[in-house]
Structure formats: structure tokens, C-alpha cells
Amino acid sequence: MPLDRKIAFINLTAEKIKVKPIPVALRKKFLGGRGINMHLLSRHYTPSLDPFSPDNPLIFGAGLLTGCLSFGSRLSITAKSPESGHLGDSNMGGDFGAELVKAGFSHVVISGKSPNPVYIVIQDNQIEIRDAKKLTGLDTLETQKKLRSALKDDKVQIACIGPAGENLVRFAAIRSGMKSSAGRTGMGAVMGSKNVKALAVRGTRDIKLSDPKKYLPYYLATMKSLAGTKWAQALGKYGTPLLFSRANALGILSIRNNQSTSVGDQGYRLAAEALELYSTGMLACFSCPVHCRHRFVIEKGQYQGTRGEGPEYGSIGSLGSKLGNLDLENSMYAIELCNRYGLDTISTGSYIAWAMELYQRGIIDQKVTKRPLVWGDRETITDVIHQIAHRKGFGNILAEGPFAQKVFGAASRDYLMEIKNSPIEMTDERLPKSFALGMATASRGACHMRSRASIDVLGLPEEVLKKLYGGPVSNDLASYTGKGRMVWWHEVLNAVSDSLGICRFLTVFSSPHALQYREFSRLITLATGLDLSPKVLKQIGERICALEKIMLVKDGISREHDTLPKRYFDEPIPEGPARGAFISRNEFDHMLDDYYRLHGWNKNGVPKKNTLKRLGLKT
């Protein structure tokens, strides 16, 4: 049963491994994945905890339904973030999470630090720490190939770091397969700080379900209705790049570090249709009926031979349009470089964009950058990526992420589009107000996935939205009305789906007809025997959000940090389809008040005593 899976505590300093069962009471409180990860992190989280300290636990957590016949099979990776200095959490698809579960484990907590590079092998209830000297310096693909060869099993799934993680680049990712990445918040740097190059897992154990006879027909019926939605069909054909044209038409892209928000009729160059020319098929994560990942190859030209999976809209936007770069092949190559080095594509693009704007404004010059930083300069983009991964030259400064402002000077601060020290992504949120609030409140710093309240983009009747959200919500994406409610609702739902290992794209995200509490509840009952009603599940989501907030409050995070870059308030969008859009401070405050009220948090965003009592949490 999914409830039989164990939790492994690996202390690298003491060279000790403890395996423990997961109490059912803990499952009922936090489910698995992100929820249990947060519970585990909260026990160690203090404001003084240095993210690179051996005491910072690096926690891998598969969702409660990961590995089952489910809707995706995702895994969360959690620690204190060396990029932001606050809560770090990243979520990864692919096959790794499912393999971990098949090996008998749900969670792995790595603490301490190994004196030498090591990798950790987990095979059917067995865990072993092995020497990784021969893997040092290898990129993420070479590492995986070598490990599969060494373990003589091509079904081994590997989560590893590349040179960026080894070199403690603050926004290094953990990568699995050709593309799956726990990209955001620098979890790869935490792994590097512990001298862990990779986790290699292989499992062949049965996953027994509580009621297999009923589970199968329920799954098939649910899957059929989900896979038939327009959203799933479009995603299965184009992948996330389909969002690029829509974002460009609305004027919600980040162009040249949010100095503009659309590239107008030039958008076709980075659109999903342009990517189709390179696509050789569509792939799926383990146990996902939607298959939204392209497989691509560039067959001729300067980047001939570049091949991989994806690229995703977030990466194309971050290393393409955000940098004023509309050369799709160059951005595909840059993305693949990041993947190989184990760099987060979104953060990498964002810090380069920041530096380019500083250079444009004369805040930094070639004394610092050692080269001109010109918008859209293809060679600069790829060269700087090499430098960041190896911490060479100017790259060594950018590898510090937001902390590079120590070198760039105080004037650089206003041009770093960040929230809670984490950079804003490929988008601009001045027009869509729910996106804007969701970015401001996301517990891991700027993040479009924490809430990703986007249904108002569809222009559905407001009665439909009212029924879904339990209160009035405007169907105009530029309106502030009800958007606090929307963000609250999605944050809570997503905390639950992340704890089940179900992919965001298959839940209520861009379609009101996709999976949510009712379906989650039924799947959990049939898979595990746990009777968790939709109401109870929602409370679990609230609990996870509150626990994350408690950790942030410990860091001194308060209302003034749940905000947006100055530019969003003070500079209306100068041109393009969203021209004139900006965020009103007054209206933003009202949205934030609503959002806090619905969470049961006070005006400063601190969970109230009675909220904590209701959720069974301590401060």
C-alpha cells in the first residue's frame, strides 16, 4: 500500500542511515510529497540556519499517489534555499519519484555533509552510499549515463547535479532524465554543498492498492473525461509552449527584464508552431495521460545536433524573450546548456536579464561584466551561461543570484525583479491581477506555479467562477475583484495536489472541469483506504500553506514582503497590448487583505492563533 512506504534519514557526517515508517497520523495531516516535506523541514528551520550548512536538510518527497496508477508521479525537493535565504521547494516530474516509491520509499532526508563526493543508491529497501569521485565535473546527462552503466541497469532512475550544483551556484537545479528538473530555489546547490552528486533508485516492489477492483474503473473513467478536455488535448499536442502566443497577445511576457511585455507580431518566432519544426514526438511523465513534453532535435545550422526534451514555455520565455532574444534555436541551445550544467533556466535567464538592464542603464559596465551585455546577443547569452556554471569571471558574480547586488551596488536593487529574494519569471503580471497577487504571496518567492490562478483568462461566466471559488470572482483578468479569493483557493488546492504527486496541469488550473478535491478524495480512499473527505483535504491544504507561512514568519517575512517589484506599481506598461496596465497599491492591498482573511492570517500575514489551533499547528 502507498501507506507502507518508508522514510529514510541519511546523515552523511555520521555515515548513518535510519529507516522509519511514516505514521498514518502524519499522512492524515500532510499526505506526502510537499506536505510531509514541509513538516520535516519545519523541525529544523530557523532564521540562522545557513542553507549551505550541513544542518540544512535536503528532503526528497514523493506524493502519496506517486507511483500508483495516477495523474503524473511527481516529487518535491525541499530545503532552506541558498538562492533566496528563505523557504526552498521545487517539484519535479518524470520517472524518478515513481521509482523511489517502487523501491519502498516515500521520503529521503539527507543531512550532514560527506567529506568526499558520493552518490546514494536506493534499491528495493536497501540504501548504500558510494564514492562518486569518477562522476565529479560531469554534466547531468553524462552523470546519468555513467551511473546506469556502473549499476548495469538501464531502468535506474537518477536525480543528479551538474557542475553548477558542484560549484554551489545559488540557483542550481537537480535534474533527472533528459529534462525533468527540480529547478527553482537552488536545491541543486544544497545537494552540492553536501557533496552528493546523485541519487540512483531502482524498485521492483508491488504497490498494493486498498480496493483495486474499484480503483481501476474509477481511474479509467476519470482519466477519460480529463484527457478529453480541450486543455489536455492542446497541451498534449503543443506542450506548454502553446502559452507563449497567448501571453504575447495579452501583453503579459517579460521582455528585456519587464521593460516591455509583448514582442507583437514577432511573437511567431518563439511560438509553439515554430517549435513544431524541431519536434520528433511527444513524451509523458510516468503515469500521465497528457504527454506534454516535446522531444526535439536541431538538425542543421550553428546548433546542429542539439537534442533534448521540451523546451518549456517558462524556459523559452526566460532565455528568449526576457533577454530580447527571439532566436528560437539559440534559446533551445541555451536551455539545453542549462539542463546539462544543472542550472535553473528561469533564474539563469532572470539574472542575465537583470545584468543586461543594469548595463543598459550604465549601473554596471565592462569593468564588472568584462564584455558588452547587449539585449538579444546570442553569443553573450551562451557564454555567460558557461561562466555561471563554472563560476568563471563575470559568471562568478551572477552565480550569487540576488546576492550579486553586493557587487552591482545599491542602484541595482530596483532593477532586480524579485519577490522574497527570488526572481520573477518569464512573465509580467501588471495586467492579470490574480497572477500578480499569486506571485507576491507565493511561499517560495516569486513563483507562477504556487497558485497559478489563471481561469479568469478563459472569460467564463461569473456564475461558474462563483460556484467554483465559493464567492464572487470577476471574469476579467484585469479586474481586482475576487482575485484574493482566487489565489487563496488555488494555493490551497495546489498544496494538496503537490502532496499527492498529481501534476498541476491535470488539476483545476486552466480548466474548471479538471481534477480537484472530490476526485482526490476518491482516489485516496480507493488507493490507501484512508477516508479523507474533500473538506478534510482542503483543510490539509490550508495546513500546509500555514506551515510554510510560519517558517517565513520566523525569517521576518511580513506583509511588506508579500509584494511586487516597484516597477509593477510605478511604471505603467509603456507599449503593446497591455499598454497602461499597472498595479494600484490601494487595490493590491485590498486583494491582499482578502487573501489573508480567507487563509485565517492577520493583517501582517501571520497565521492567527485560532487558525493554528483549528489546523493543529504550533508556532
Added chain:
Amino acid sequence: MKITVDRKRCSGCHLCELVCSLFHGGSVNPEKSAIRIKKDDLTTSMNMPILCRQCKEMKCLPGEKAEGEREKKKFIWDKSRAERCPFGALPVFGNKAYHCDLCQEKPQCVKVCTTQAISVR
């Protein structure tokens, strides 16, 4: 009845393996399914679903007294037969081979394949 494969359509999701094992064995375990997705996910090569082709001349059975028609309806076979399959379409785990019994004429894997990489002919 026969299940045909269009390998270019396979997304590598493994849902067919999961459904097969759950339907026959009551547990989810891709190692105990009669269909397998062969893939090298560290290259950009195509995925390949592999399962019994329901050959008229069953080269997996020569020398045995077993009757083909009766054996075709069985899911778990002895692993010695796997070695005789010219297509490598009888996956082995432990001392058992897993043979596609077509789920009593209602193949479950086909129901879950959203790309139609496997279909009934």
C-alpha cells in the same frame, strides 16, 4: 483479436504497464505486466511498446504438450517460454514470464493509451 503497436505514437507514460499489472494481479507493478515500454530516456530515440503478437504459429510452445488456444488465455507463463519467443515479447520477472491474455477480449491497456500507440485489430 490482436493488439497492434504504432511505436511513433508511444509517449512512454507506462500507464499500459500499470493497468495490466493492476488488472491481473491486483497490485501496481510494471515488472509484472505483459506489456512493456522499452525506452532509453537518456537519448531522443523512440519508445517501443512490446507485447505478445498472438502468433498463429506459436514458436514459444514447441516441444510442450500445452495447447495453444488454452495457453493463450493464461497471463502467467513459465519463463522458459520467453527464451523461445523470437520477438522478445514475453517479459520475465523472477521465475515467471508475463503473457498478454488480451484480458478476456477486453484489453485494459488499450483503454488507457491516450495516444493510440496500441490499438485492437
